Amino acid sequence: MALRYLLVRSASKLTPLCCFSRSSSSSQLLHRHYYLNNAFRFSTSSSSVVGKQSIKSATDNRRDRWRRIARIAYYIRIPALVLSVYGIGYQQGIMDFAREKETMEAKLLQTVLAGVGCTSREDREGVLIAHEGDWRHLLSRFKVNFHRHHNANEEGNSTYEEQYKRMVMLRDVAIVGEKIIKVARMLVKSQQQEAIIEAAKNLPPEVLDNEYRLHEALEENKEVDMWSKARRHMQGEWKFVLIPSVIPNAFVSEILPHRIFITTSFLQKFIESKDELALTLGHEVSHLILGHSSNRNSFEVGFRTVEILLLSLDPTEGLLSIAFMSFLASVRHALGAEFSRNDEREADELGLKLTAMACFDTKEASRVFHKMHLDDVESGKRASASRAGLISFFDSHPPSEERYHSLLEESGEENRDKYEETTCATLKAAFLDALKAS
Numbered sequence: 001m002a003l004r005y006l007l008v009r010s011a012s013k014l015t016p017l018c019c020f021s022r023s024s025s026s027s028q029l030l031h032r033h034y035y036l037n038n039a040f041r042f043s044t045s046s047s048s049v050v051g052k053q054s055i056k057s058a059t060d061n062r063r064d065r066w067r068r069i070a071r072i073a074y075y076i077r078i079p080a081l082v083l084s085v086y087g088i089g090y091q092q093g094i095m096d097f098a099r100e101k102e103t104m105e106a107k108l109l110q111t112v113l114a115g116v117g118c119t120s121r122e123d124r125e126g127v128l129i130a131h132e133g134d135w136r137h138l139l140s141r142f143k144v145n146f147h148r149h150h151n152a153n154e155e156g157n158s159t160y161e162e163q164y165k166r167m168v169m170l171r172d173v174a175i176v177g178e179k180i181i182k183v184a185r186m187l188v189k190s191q192q193q194e195a196i197i198e199a200a201k202n203l204p205p206e207v208l209d210n211e212y213r214l215h216e217a218l219e220e221n222k223e224v225d226m227w228s229k230a231r232r233h234m235q236g237e238w239k240f241v242l243i244p245s246v247i248p249n250a251f252v253s254e255i256l257p258h259r260i261f262i263t264t265s266f267l268q269k270f271i272e273s274k275d276e277l278a279l280t281l282g283h284e285v286s287h288l289i290l291g292h293s294s295n296r297n298s299f300e301v302g303f304r305t306v307e308i309l310l311l312s313l314d315p316t317e318g319l320l321s322i323a324f325m326s327f328l329a330s331v332r333h334a335l336g337a338e339f340s341r342n343d344e345r346e347a348d349e350l351g352l353k354l355t356a357m358a359c360f361d362t363k364e365a366s367r368v369f370h371k372m373h374l375d376d377v378e379s380g381k382r383a384s385a386s387r388a389g390l391i392s393f394f395d396s397h398p399p400s401e402e403r404y405h406s407l408l409e410e411s412g413e414e415n416r417d418k419y420e421e422t423t424c425a426t427l428k429a430a431f432l433d434a435l436k437a438s
Contacts, residue, residue: 083305108255116263117247126244128170132181132237135174142167169267170242173281176274176358177240177260180281183357183423185234188289192227199224230289233257252284254293260284270371278358279365279407283351290350292343299339303332333394340396344403352407352414359424362411366404373400 096104110124118124130138146160199221200208207213218224241261248266252259260281271277287293307328356362397403416424 083301105256112253112256112261113243116243116245116249116261118243118245123244126166128166128242130170130174130240130242132174132178132239135171135178138167138171138174139164166242166244166264169264170240172274172277173242173260173262173267174240176277176360177238177281179358179427180278180285180354181234181238182427183354184282184285184289185231186423186426187354187357188227188230188234192224192231195221195223195227226291229291233288250280250284252288252293254288257288269375270368273364275355275361275365276368278355278360279351279362279368282354282358283347285354286347286350287343290343290346292347296336296339296343299336300332303335307332337394337396341398344397345406348403348407349410352410356411356414356416357419357423359416359419359427362415363408366407366411369400369404369407373404376400 113119113124113127118127142164146163196218199218200214203214203217207217236258238258238260241259243261243263245263246265248263248269250260250262250266252261262280266280267277271280310328311324352362352365355365
């Protein structure tokens with residue numbers, strides 16, 4: 001109506017002030033009325049078109065927005081399902097382990113043994129286990145049990161000699177391993193305390209005065225959390241497992257905690273002294289202290305989730321994925337190998353420290369890696385000694401020769417003389433007490 005009023009006013013202003021005849025005046029009034037009606041219809045139709053266009057534009061915008069949301073949901077649904085399945089499997093595994101702990105441990109042990117070639121029933125029966133603090137009576141118990149079951153003389157008996165040699169191996173592993181475990185417990189306890197003190201320095205007084213808030217703040221500190229987990233890993237009774245296998249290996253596993261595994265072939269090929277054995281065991285325990293297994297598992301789960309997400313973006317509906325899967329697998333392998341090499345160097349460094357704290361000769365201990373390097377060259381893993389410094393993108397371990405020289409250099413700083421008055425004195429006193437008790 002306002003628009004019509006303005007048009008009437010503008011038309012009236014165009015009318016001349018002079019007098020017209022009656023017929024002329026009527027004709028002009030008709031023209032004016034026609035003009036006003038057409039102008040009004042034009043204005044209302046224009047407004048209607050603009051309104052319809054605005055509504056259509058808003059609808060299109062909403063449709064595009066929901067389309068984008070649906071597309072995002074389409075891309076992330078598969079990784080979300082993967083993580084959900086992983087979470088369900090993890091929870092189910094915990095429940096199964098809680099219900100049937102011994103059965104599940106036996107199954108896990110078989111899986112671990114199969115990984116180092118111990119698959120036959122005869123090999124599994126030859127696995128020897130020593131508990132922490134049990135090394136004092138291993139040989140005497142073995143002799144009694146052998147005579148009870150075989151009723152045979154020791155001299156000239158090949159079965160007895162073979163089993164006795166393996167029992168001596170297990171005893172040596174248990175003696176050295178017990179020392180490494182003790183100093184490792186000392187180390188993680190002191191590191192945890194230092195981390196707590198350092199973290200508390202940066203907390204406000206109101207948090208320090210509130211026990212609950214202080215506990216929460218310390219749990220959120222990465223350094224405190226790492227050493228707290230390491231301390232939990234080291235608590236409990238440890239076992240030392242000797243595996244009859246032609247595959248030389250030594251390792252720890254988070255799925256079977258408080259165990260150090262070592263194969264007979266590793267001891268026979270690379271270990272000539274307790275110093276070398278100490279560095280080997282210290283290296284493996286260091287992996288557990290530093291949480292390398294957990295970090296590696298988190299990396300695998302995260303990368304595979306990203307890998308699935310990228311594969312779901314394939315616009316060719318699977319044709320491009322065939323080539324892309326191979327590329328992503330190579331990238332994952334290369335990145336995993338890089339992380340693994342860094343983990344090995346960290347474990348070497350901490351393992352050398354534990355070896356020194358346990359009063360072993362770190363310079364002599366480092367020779368074990370030189371032996372590994374010579375074995376690599378002989379077996380063809382390294383084409384020549386000149387290639388010892390070269391690292392392949394897919395090598396999970398640094399070159400053994402590089403590790404040997406690095407540890408040899410570090411042994412000048414980390415050696416038993418450094419801990420002569422601290423951990424060495426404590427271990428010597430504990431060892432003498434144990435001998436008196438036995």
